[in-house]
Amino acid sequence: MSQNTDNVIDHFNLFRSPEYVEMFENKKKNFENPETVEKVEEIREWTKTWEYREKNFARDSLTVNPAKACQPLGAVFAAVGFESTLPFVHGSQGCVAYYRSHFSRHFKEPSSCVSSSMTEDAAVFGGLNNMIDGLANAYNMYKPKMIAVSTTCMAEVIGDDLNAFIKSSKEKGSVPVEFDVPFAHTPAFVGSHITGYDNTLKGIIEHFWDGKAGTVPAEVRAPNGSINFIGGFDGYTVGNMREIKRIFGLMGIDYTILADNSDVWDTPADGEFRMYDGGTTLEQARLALNAKATISMQEYCTEKTMKFIETKEHDVANFNHPVGVAATDKFLMEVARLTGKTVPAELEKERGRLVDAIADSSAHIHGKKFAIYGDPDMCMGLAGFLMELGAEPVHVLATNGSKDWAVKMQALFDSSPFGKNCHAYAGKDLWHMRSLLFTEPVDFLIGNTYGKYLERDTGTPLIRIGFPIFDRHHHHRYPVWGYQGAMNVLVWILDKIFDEMDKNTIVPAKTDYSYDIIR
Amino acid sequence: MSLTVQETKARNKEMIDEVLKVYPEKTAKRRAKHLGTFEEGKPDCGVKSNIKSVPGVMTIRGCAYAGSKGVVWGPIKDMIHISHGPVGCGQYSWAARRNYYIGTTGIDTFVTMQFTSDFQEKDIVFGGDKKLEKIMDEIQVLFPLNHGITVQSECPIGLIGDDIEAVSKKKSKEYNGKTIVPVRCEGFRGVSQSLGHHIANDTIRDWVFDKMGDKPATFASSPYDVAIIGDYNIGGDAWSSRILLEEMGLRVIAQWSGDGSLAELENTPKAKLNVLHCYRSMNYISRHMEEKYGIPWVEYNFFGPSKIEASLREIASHFDDKIKEGAERVIAKYKPMMQAVVDKYKPRLAGKKVMLFVGGLRPRHVIGAYEDLGMDVVGTGYEFGHNDDYQRTTHYVKDGTLIYDDVTGYEFEKFVEAVQPDLVGSGIKEKYVFQKMGVPFRQMHSWDYSGPYHGYDGFAIFARDMDMAINNPVWGLTKAPWK
Numbered sequence A: 001m002s003q004n005t006d007n008v009i010d011h012f013n014l015f016r017s018p019e020y021v022e023m024f025e026n027k028k029k030n031f032e033n034p035e036t037v038e039k040v041e042e043i044r045e046w047t048k049t050w051e052y053r054e055k056n057f058a059r060d061s062l063t064v065n066p067a068k069a070c071q072p073l074g075a076v077f078a079a080v081g082f083e084s085t086l087p088f089v090h091g092s093q094g095c096v097a098y099y100r101s102h103f104s105r106h107f108k109e110p111s112s113c114v115s116s117s118m119t120e121d122a123a124v125f126g127g128l129n130n131m132i133d134g135l136a137n138a139y140n141m142y143k144p145k146m147i148a149v150s151t152t153c154m155a156e157v158i159g160d161d162l163n164a165f166i167k168s169s170k171e172k173g174s175v176p177v178e179f180d181v182p183f184a185h186t187p188a189f190v191g192s193h194i195t196g197y198d199n200t201l202k203g204i205i206e207h208f209w210d211g212k213a214g215t216v217p218a219e220v221r222a223p224n225g226s227i228n229f230i231g232g233f234d235g236y237t238v239g240n241m242r243e244i245k246r247i248f249g250l251m252g253i254d255y256t257i258l259a260d261n262s263d264v265w266d267t268p269a270d271g272e273f274r275m276y277d278g279g280t281t282l283e284q285a286r287l288a289l290n291a292k293a294t295i296s297m298q299e300y301c302t303e304k305t306m307k308f309i310e311t312k313e314h315d316v317a318n319f320n321h322p323v324g325v326a327a328t329d330k331f332l333m334e335v336a337r338l339t340g341k342t343v344p345a346e347l348e349k350e351r352g353r354l355v356d357a358i359a360d361s362s363a364h365i366h367g368k369k370f371a372i373y374g375d376p377d378m379c380m381g382l383a384g385f386l387m388e389l390g391a392e393p394v395h396v397l398a399t400n401g402s403k404d405w406a407v408k409m410q411a412l413f414d415s416s417p418f419g420k421n422c423h424a425y426a427g428k429d430l431w432h433m434r435s436l437l438f439t440e441p442v443d444f445l446i447g448n449t450y451g452k453y454l455e456r457d458t459g460t461p462l463i464r465i466g467f468p469i470f471d472r473h474h475h476h477r478y479p480v481w482g483y484q485g486a487m488n489v490l491v492w493i494l495d496k497i498f499d500e501m502d503k504n505t506i507v508p509a510k511t512d513y514s515y516d517i518i519r
Numbered sequence B: 001m002s003l004t005v006q007e008t009k010a011r012n013k014e015m016i017d018e019v020l021k022v023y024p025e026k027t028a029k030r031r032a033k034h035l036g037t038f039e040e041g042k043p044d045c046g047v048k049s050n051i052k053s054v055p056g057v058m059t060i061r062g063c064a065y066a067g068s069k070g071v072v073w074g075p076i077k078d079m080i081h082i083s084h085g086p087v088g089c090g091q092y093s094w095a096a097r098r099n100y101y102i103g104t105t106g107i108d109t110f111v112t113m114q115f116t117s118d119f120q121e122k123d124i125v126f127g128g129d130k131k132l133e134k135i136m137d138e139i140q141v142l143f144p145l146n147h148g149i150t151v152q153s154e155c156p157i158g159l160i161g162d163d164i165e166a167v168s169k170k171k172s173k174e175y176n177g178k179t180i181v182p183v184r185c186e187g188f189r190g191v192s193q194s195l196g197h198h199i200a201n202d203t204i205r206d207w208v209f210d211k212m213g214d215k216p217a218t219f220a221s222s223p224y225d226v227a228i229i230g231d232y233n234i235g236g237d238a239w240s241s242r243i244l245l246e247e248m249g250l251r252v253i254a255q256w257s258g259d260g261s262l263a264e265l266e267n268t269p270k271a272k273l274n275v276l277h278c279y280r281s282m283n284y285i286s287r288h289m290e291e292k293y294g295i296p297w298v299e300y301n302f303f304g305p306s307k308i309e310a311s312l313r314e315i316a317s318h319f320d321d322k323i324k325e326g327a328e329r330v331i332a333k334y335k336p337m338m339q340a341v342v343d344k345y346k347p348r349l350a351g352k353k354v355m356l357f358v359g360g361l362r363p364r365h366v367i368g369a370y371e372d373l374g375m376d377v378v379g380t381g382y383e384f385g386h387n388d389d390y391q392r393t394t395h396y397v398k399d400g401t402l403i404y405d406d407v408t409g410y411e412f413e414k415f416v417e418a419v420q421p422d423l424v425g426s427g428i429k430e431k432y433v434f435q436k437m438g439v440p441f442r443q444m445h446s447w448d449y450s451g452p453y454h455g456y457d458g459f460a461i462f463a464r465d466m467d468m469a470i471n472n473p474v475w476g477l478t479k480a481p482w483k
Helices: A018-031 A037-046 A050-058 A071-079 A093-107 A120-125 A128-142 A153-158 A162-171 A193-209 A237-251 A282-290 A303-310 A325-339 A345-365 A376-388 A403-414 A430-439 A451-458 A482-504 B005-020 B025-032 B064-073 B088-092 B121-126 B129-142 B155-160 B164-174 B193-212 B237-247 B262-270 B279-293 B305-316 B321-349 B367-372 B387-393 B409-419 B428-436 B455-470
Strands: A085-090 A146-151 A227-230 A255-258 A293-296 A315-318 A369-373 A392-398 A423-426 A444-447 A462-464 B035-037 B080-084 B149-153 B180-183 B225-231 B251-257 B273-276 B297-299 B353-356 B376-380 B402-404 B423-426 B441-443
Touching: A018 B237, A018 B251, A018 B262, A050 A430, A050 B129, A071 A085, A071 A093, A071 A146, A071 A193, A071 B088, A085 A093, A085 A128, A093 B064, A093 B088, A093 B428, A120 A128, A120 A153, A128 A146, A128 A162, A128 B025, A128 B409, A146 A153, A146 A162, A146 A193, A153 B155, A193 A282, A193 A303, A227 A303, A227 A325, A237 A255, A237 A325, A237 A345, A237 A482, A255 A282, A293 A303, A293 A325, A303 A315, A315 A325, A325 A345, A325 A376, A325 A482, A345 A482, A369 A376, A369 A430, A376 A392, A376 A403, A376 A482, A392 A403, A392 A430, A403 A423, A423 A430, A430 A444, A430 A451, A444 A451, A444 A482, A451 A462, A462 A482, B005 B025, B005 B035, B005 B409, B064 B080, B064 B088, B064 B149, B064 B180, B064 B193, B064 B279, B080 B129, B129 B149, B129 B164, B149 B164, B164 B180, B180 B193, B193 B262, B193 B279, B225 B237, B225 B262, B225 B279, B237 B251, B237 B305, B237 B321, B237 B455, B251 B262, B262 B279, B273 B279, B279 B297, B279 B387, B305 B321, B305 B367, B305 B455, B321 B455, B353 B409, B367 B376, B367 B455, B376 B409, B402 B409, B409 B428, B423 B428, B423 B455, B428 B441, B441 B455
Parallel strands: A085 A146, A227 A255, A227 A293, A293 A315, A369 A392, A369 A444, A392 A423, A444 A462, B080 B149, B149 B180, B225 B251, B225 B273, B273 B297, B353 B376, B353 B423, B376 B402, B423 B441
Antiparallel strands: B035 B402
């Protein structure tokens, strides 16, 4: 190949040139001991069958392409939602490199987090010294206002006791005695990233409300009229939090967002790197005890946290990642009920605009079949919205969904005629989804970036909604909550539907009579 | 304004002293050994390396699992690599490294898939060996065209006393001698990815080579057979390298491990010469093949025309005149194209200062490519290099180059603030930090989703990409005009 400096070609086109194609063929034929083309084709076809699907669903040990991550990822997500807070993950250091990369690839932002860098000796003797040194270093270098500690599976397997270790570290002077070091055990072999979010958020709230691990007297609740809002692990946190603040502002609500990471994952490029930005202040976290109510947008992200908050005599309201008209109505009415405020005319107008948009476009969505996968709450929110649009969420899959979630999903299906032939798959992975898409095809798939492999294999067009999204930029800046958020989701779905229509009608003199200019 | 070498050295010392002030005394002492300035004539770069990272400092390093699954084994395309343990490790490393390959994914190749045993609490308590056996059975049913299996151990495996070797042997026997490789690459082993490379190399020796015995080659040998070792085919790097070796008359019988296959691993002991790109991750197996099979190995560098030219000649020197002539022919063929690239981009890039912090071979290997464009690498460091890397670096860096081993987030930020380079080349975790600071940046692990960068075709892309990073109009917009 000879590059032309006027038009340098890279991997997209370079390897399609004949000399490379020939090289690939020779490499394969002579040195790879390849399977025959016929054999590959035979197996490929076989994987599309019901027979394969049954074998695939019969597996009980192997997981292939799961749609979930591990607890400490969620711990880091929750921790950076607090003002100047440095997440500190106790255990092997490679894990932290992974979390940071994962978040940076999704948000296109820096993601700061430290590890206690435990190695073989710590595996034998425990990681106390790593904690002592690690807290001292992190405190001195990165000047946090709080360090939130969680654990990798290594520290959990050897049984390190965070409470005792942090106490010892403070005794050794790693950080001042009064410095806030909340903690949560977040074993990777229990639950998923949403469990880690839950454990860490609870750890932080408990720290401020219940006397900082016995070091100060517990806070005494003095109820006021404010409410707390918890978003849960959410790839759209940047857009969603800002939308929620706008909505609460319109309603005139006194509120505290617990774990607000919308600023730290959306800092400006103005010449300054902000390791910390925004977030729930530590004072707000403490005073949140006094709120009259606490709202969680994602029930399955906050099971333990909400249970704990309930013991503080808060009114609580749990949602399942509400998306759409009815879900947003319910959310706003609940907020109004809890705060004694009314839904302002401006929001009512937004609602009307959303309904108008749906009315304009629903002919293109009505009756379309969808598959959805993602975190349990998001699956519910999206499935609810699709049914509202007259679409059928035929396969809804959550690798980290519980049996209880599947029951709740079924109830949601049962609530609408569009849910009639729909099914929830708890604990299944994307290789299961592949079988579902082959044996019971749908029109569109909704999921994260990894769904593109399903799109390639099964031809089901992917609408990217979820976490992580690595291969499209900036969608996390848009909300999916509120009427405006639902509008965004509606547009993303419609864009894909129209793109597919055009793709399917673009052949001149064959199909392009339907390549309409107005749709 | 450019500093003299003496001034640079003085400034470096000042910068280093300054960053060390932030640390508690014990940590300052430890970190001081990893920071320094290259002094012309010294045998290494004057820093300590391959030592445990200090807790809490925000090291950029990963772990042994990343070195084995993520680097050495993961790209072998026709085998299934089980991330054995909890779900996370496999999830975060899933298809993230851009090891390009050709195959029907899920049918005869499996690189961009995430196979995991997804350990639950009961697996920790009761052990995971039974589950692992069952997993291998399920793989055989659902992925019948897989050519082998590796078990990539995550942290818990070594801590709970599972016997993955016994499981692998048993299942290999049950499946008629199928290649099943247990890898003890638990993340807590060693100090970085590096030990994972070594462990993975050793498992190829023990579970692939030793198992083959005297099995004859599946192809007829030729006097010009070479194997590419230590190229992970990121964005197609190994392909744009292979094509040059073949053009000069050599025959590449194996790629380790980008776009590689089990058969290619097995072919390699039949090579006449192993050509080694990433010394750090695959010198171990190269040395082993030299000792056991008498295969010589030679390091090469396919970044930028100067180094490519020297490398082609060096590789050719191990063969007869036909190959030597072939090398000259290839060099001559691409010269005009390389000149055109340099002519176009050098005027836009000459004199620009670069700071690097990368893994493997790149902290030194890419320096020549920058220099071909008239750029100046003023600081570099290894994520997980050893002293032999820093020795080799002396052939690349200039007197007074700032050296930082296993740099911490804080140090890197402060050094860049003080040096004010025109470009930083590092990883995804660093990218956005520096872009916020208004410093142009290219990811030098993933090629920032571009590539290939190796070979002559790759250099044109490299030059284009560095230009588009540095001469991006956005850098003129970071300050609001009213400020």
